[in-house]
Amino acid sequence: MYKILLREDLVPSIHLFKVAAPVVAKKAKPGQFVVVRVDEKGERIPLTIADWDESEGSLSIVFMEVGTTTARLALLEVGSSIADFVGPLGLPTHIEKFGTVVCVAGGVGAAPIAPIARALKNAGNKIISILGARSKNLLFWEDRLRSLSDQLIVTTDDGSYGRKGVVTEPLKELLASEKVDRVIAIGPSIMMKFCAKTTEPFGIKTIVSLNPIMVDGTGMCGCCRVAVGGETKFACVDGPDFDGHQVDWDLLFARQRIYLDEEKCSFEQWQKNIQPEVKYGKVKS
Amino acid sequence: MAKLNLNRVEMPRQDPKVRGKNFNEVALGYSLEQAKEEASRCIQCVKRNCVDGCPVGVDIPDFIKAIREGDMPEAVRVLKSKNALPGICGRVCPQETQCESTCSLAKKGAPIAIGRLERFVADWERANMPKASPPQPAPTGKRVAVVGSGPAGLTAAADLVKLGHGVTIFEALHVAGGVLMYGIPEFRLPKEIVQNEVDYVASLGVKIELDSVIGKLVTIDEVLGNGYHAVFLGTGAGLPMFLGVPGENLNGIYSANEFLTRVNLMKAYRFPEYDTPVKLGKKVAVIGGGNVAMDSARCALRLGAEVVYIVYRRSEAEMPARREEVENAQEEGIQFKLLTNPKQFLGNEKNWVVGMECYEMELGEPDESGRRRPVVKAGSEFVIDVDEVIVALGTTPNPLIASTTPGLETSKGGTVMADEATGKTKKDKVWAGGDIVTGAATVISAMGAGKLAAADIDRFLRG
Numbered sequence: 155m156y157k158i159l160l161r162e163d164l165v166p167s168i169h170l171f172k173v174a175a176p177v178v179a180k181k182a183k184p185g186q187f188v189v190v191r192v193d194e195k196g197e198r199i200p201l202t203i204a205d206w207d208e209s210e211g212s213l214s215i216v217f218m219e220v221g222t223t224t225a226r227l228a229l230l231e232v233g234s235s236i237a238d239f240v241g242p243l244g245l246p247t248h249i250e251k252f253g254t255v256v257c258v259a260g261g262v263g264a265a266p267i268a269p270i271a272r273a274l275k276n277a278g279n280k281i282i283s284i285l286g287a288r289s290k291n292l293l294f295w296e297d298r299l300r301s302l303s304d305q306l307i308v309t310t311d312d313g314s315y316g317r318k319g320v321v322t323e324p325l326k327e328l329l330a331s332e333k334v335d336r337v338i339a340i341g342p343s344i345m346m347k348f349c350a351k352t353t354e355p356f357g358i359k360t361i362v363s364l365n366p367i368m369v370d371g372t373g374m375c376g377c378c379r380v381a382v383g384g385e386t387k388f389a390c391v392d393g394p395d396f397d398g399h400q401v402d403w404d405l406l407f408a409r410q411r412i413y414l415d416e417e418k419c420s421f422e423q424w425q426k427n428i429q430p431e432v433k434y435g436k437v438k439s
Numbered sequence: 440m441a442k443l444n445l446n447r448v449e450m451p452r453q454d455p456k457v458r459g460k461n462f463n464e465v466a467l468g469y470s471l472e473q474a475k476e477e478a479s480r481c482i483q484c485v486k487r488n489c490v491d492g493c494p495v496g497v498d499i500p501d502f503i504k505a506i507r508e509g510d511m512p513e514a515v516r517v518l519k520s521k522n523a524l525p526g527i528c529g530r531v532c533p534q535e536t537q538c539e540s541t542c543s544l545a546k547k548g549a550p551i552a553i554g555r556l557e558r559f560v561a562d563w564e565r566a567n568m569p570k571a572s573p574p575q576p577a578p579t580g581k582r583v584a585v586v587g588s589g590p591a592g593l594t595a596a597a598d599l600v601k602l603g604h605g606v607t608i609f610e611a612l613h614v615a616g617g618v619l620m621y622g623i624p625e626f627r628l629p630k631e632i633v634q635n636e637v638d639y640v641a642s643l644g645v646k647i648e649l650d651s652v653i654g655k656l657v658t659i660d661e662v663l664g665n666g667y668h669a670v671f672l673g674t675g676a677g678l679p680m681f682l683g684v685p686g687e688n689l690n691g692i693y694s695a696n697e698f699l700t701r702v703n704l705m706k707a708y709r710f711p712e713y714d715t716p717v718k719l720g721k722k723v724a725v726i727g728g729g730n731v732a733m734d735s736a737r738c739a740l741r742l743g744a745e746v747v748y749i750v751y752r753r754s755e756a757e758m759p760a761r762r763e764e765v766e767n768a769q770e771e772g773i774q775f776k777l778l779t780n781p782k783q784f785l786g787n788e789k790n791w792v793v794g795m796e797c798y799e800m801e802l803g804e805p806d807e808s809g810r811r812r813p814v815v816k817a818g819s820e821f822v823i824d825v826d827e828v829i830v831a832l833g834t835t836p837n838p839l840i841a842s843t844t845p846g847l848e849t850s851k852g853g854t855v856m857a858d859e860a861t862g863k864t865k866k867d868k869v870w871a872g873g874d875i876v877t878g879a880a881t882v883i884s885a886m887g888a889g890k891l892a893a894a895d896i897d898r899f900l901r902g
């Protein structure tokens with residue numbers, strides 16, 4: 155069992171848990187993930203690592219409520235425990251001095267991109283970050299990203315905060331106006347695809363962090379297979395970082411939808427079974 | 440001399456029509472009377488060929504004699520002195536090619552049903568014997584790390600802890616048991632029995648650390664630097680092989696590892712009570728002819744498939760699956776499409792598999808495995824309608840450990856090189872055994888390798 159040391163509701167539907175996992179914290183690197191199982195009957199889901207503190211023996215994950223597992227996670231409070239917390243898994247993000255790196259984060263992608271930006275900054279890169287969300291009430295870690303970046307651009311789809319529009323617009327302007335050596339894009343798959351499409355004509359290497367469905371997270375099952383450069387790869391052990399220009403995005407989207415019906419059934423079942431007071435939204439604090 | 444009794448006592452099984460719809464164990468086990476009757480057929484040979492046929496050297500005639508005399512605690516004692524996991528071996532060992540094949544009565548076509556008797560003793564113990572207090576060997580002060588909690592790891596750990604060494608097992612998944620938990624289905628090996636045997640190993644004093652992916656969380660060198668005097672690698676062969684033909688990434692195409700892990704380990708057959716789903720195909724094709732293929736096909740049937748095919752490129756004679764499992768599958772209505780091999784998978788506009796184009800095959804000259812090589816019949820392509828495919832072509836060792844352990848030599852196929860008699864690898868203080876060394880094989884051969892390595896580790900630690 156892995157105890158929750160701190161809970162922070164970054165926005166109403168996105169939560170940060172700091173979890174006691176001293177050995178994992180010792181090994182974690184930017185870009186890696188953990189596999190989490192809430193309890194005995196839970197499924198195993200991958201969550202990217204948002205931060206860690208070796209001296210405290212803790213590791214932070216950030217997740218958005220999108221289905222049964224994340225909704226069940228969101229019911230946990232400080233002091234309670236998660237059944238399983240396995241990691242660090244996957245290959246770390248490749249860090250070196252590239253020159254100027256643009257870090258693009260969409261939605262919950264702000265969490266995993268922060269330690270990557272920090273490592274790239276420490277390696278001597280100039281960091282320009284673009285943080286995008288659908289709306290102001292889904293934005294978090296603006297300050298943190300600002301402190302890690304030489305420049306930060308914030309966008310919202312509805313214009314409720316920062317620049318109105320999607321992240322690819324400022325990305326394109328940056329690529330046209332200055333020398334960029336690498337782009338890292340993390341967020342919803344569709345956003346990562348369009349970031350890669352935006353950078354492709356400029357020939358700028360673009361790293362994306364893929365999030366296919368996984369079970370074990372150690373290369374055992376092949377559920378997370380993706381096609382990159384025409385070859386089948388397992389995102390859990392060969393990734394999750396891949397060259398965005400080489401990814402077969404349509405295959406990724408299709409495979410992410412395998413269990414849509416079951417996810418709906420599971421969520422309805424769960425809602426039927428939980429206490430009425432926690433049925434729609436948060437547990438009362 | 441008494442007349443030989445050649446009437447093997449049959450073991451009751453669930454009716455095929457009933458069992459095809461549930462996940463309960465197919466074989467029901469002997470009653471005490473049946474076990475005594477079968478045991479009484481044993482002629483107690485002076486030269487014990489059956490023991491030579493057992494990879495862990497169980498004193499077979501002795502435990503059978505105890506059953507015949509009705510001394511069940513003695514039967515348990517004899518069996519468990521050599522085999523820490525009898526409830527498992529009695530169910531999944533290929534006795535027909537091991538102890539039973541060397542039984543003196545095998546020549547007469549009616550070997551003693553050693554596997555069924557072993558299973559009976561293990562089940563009797565579980566139901567009737569209070570948990571014995573574990574032996575208290577004198578501690579040696581040495582510590583051994585065992586990586587992987589499948590049959591090889593559990594056996595090595597049990598033997599080492601009985602010799603007084605401090606033993607910790609590191610397991611990557613959230614439960615111990617390895618392939619016994621994630622791979623072999625409930626109806627062939629109930630998980631309660633595996634858990635019981637894992638608990639027994641833990642009761643001997645073995646520490647089990649779950650959720651520990653060695654190679655990621657810590658490396659072997661770090662384990663050795665952390666106060667462990669030796670390491671045993673029993674991480675199995677966990678990496679699924681695919682065909683490499685077009686369309687293999689379509690939705691609805693599983694590796695057998697994924698399908699069985701969802702069903703067995705994650706209990707997807709009880710979705711949505713358990714959160715992990717599995718697709719319920721109506722027309723399911725399983726590619727391959729081994730035990731894993733049979734397990735997958737029979738799981739798909741129990742999940743409600745209307746038709747399940749075994750698609751195998753050779754003929755029934757070459758199938759690596761146990762005879763008994765092939766017969767079980769046939770009885771349950773699994774359809775065998777032999778001398779058939781997929782050319783490509785066909786998908787719809789939403790990336791779901793809808794068909795499988797196959798070649799007819801014929802058998803040519805023997806290949807390196809000694810089996811006749813299947814060759815494509817020109818122009819024989821035909822399409823099978825399917826909505827789910829399970830690829831059960833075998834597995835290779837996961838490179839996670841080998842790639843993070845300098846000095847560990849591996850073969851081209853990814854298996855770890857180790858001495859056959861001792862399990863010693865080329866790396867100082869590191870032993871290996873089971874599928875990680877041999878490639879995918881049997882539970883009992885992994886246990887045998889775990890036993891040999893434990894004995895050699897003990898010699899080293901006392902050296």
